[in-house]
Amino acid sequence: MPTWHGQVESTEWLTPALVRVVLGGDGLGGFAMPDATDTYVNVAIPPSGAPYSGAFSPADVKEQHDREHWPVRRRYTVRSWDAATGRLTLDFVVHGDHGVGGPWAGGTRVGDVLVFEGPGSGYRPDPAADWHLLVGDESALPAIAASLEAIPAGTAAVVRLVCDGPEHEIALPCPGDLDLVWLHRTGAEDDVDLLPDAVADLVFPTGRVHAFIHGEADEIRAIRRHLLSDRGLDRATMSCSPYWRRTMTDEAWRAVKRDYVAAMDAEVA
């Protein structure tokens, strides 16, 4: 995959836990977006104390430095790419002090450099679908926001989102007929049921749905099971992926993700 680097041109807190980082500069020359609304890049963040910085090559770093200095990899969705100005926008969840990607975004300053590889992608709302279902948490907001912008006027978009409270909600412009409900976590154990229960409670519009279901692994798994088993959706009409997993760093999650997804696939014939 090609390697790029962007220079931080601005940062903006969209909510108390979501920071927008706009990248620009010559390191983005030639970047191009696939025809998708869930396009993501694989960022490479040097661990603290790394003996390199700026616009490094991840491949060279791996050859030249010990594993402890290798960059930390995380995936983030391209919220938007402005080919005319060469600006790339990413929205990062800052979930407390935990992790690497969140704290990097929360502390980054104008002029910092972010190295990344990609892009990859897999979904765009099908213009032939009768209606769209989009479900997720804050990590899926960039993809869901970009997707809603691509839903045509007159087509229903049913959206269920979970966040920590009203101050964590963002505006989601959509040319289609938007049925949007935000669910708010309370900190209780059954927060994990908020999204699955909200989807189970839906009265589906008639016609063929195209679904985008992304966010925390166990929540996504429960929703997927319901859509396939109880609602009879066809796998081909769903984009469904666990972006992250509660209690696991991304490294720990990536180590078990293949088996988890295989088990998830196997539980609904």
Ligand SMILES: Cc1cc2nc3c(=O)[nH]c(=O)nc-3n(C[C@H](O)[C@H](O)[C@H](O)COP(=O)(O)OP(=O)(O)OC[C@H]3O[C@@H](n4cnc5c(N)ncnc54)[C@H](O)[C@@H]3O)c2cc1C
């Ligand atoms: C294709 C793809 C696209 C993605 N796009 C985005 C995006 O645009 N914006 C975005 O913010 N994330 C996005 N994610 C999710 C993001 O990659 C993970 O949330 C990642 O784990 C964050 O890394 P971190 O270093 O901040 O935390 P980690 O070091 O991975 O985790 C530290 C702790 O924080 C928890 N944690 C991780 N993510 C969250 C979260 N969102 N909320 C609460 N707790 C969390 C973990 O369970 C762990 O306990 C995407 C993931 C994929 C696969």
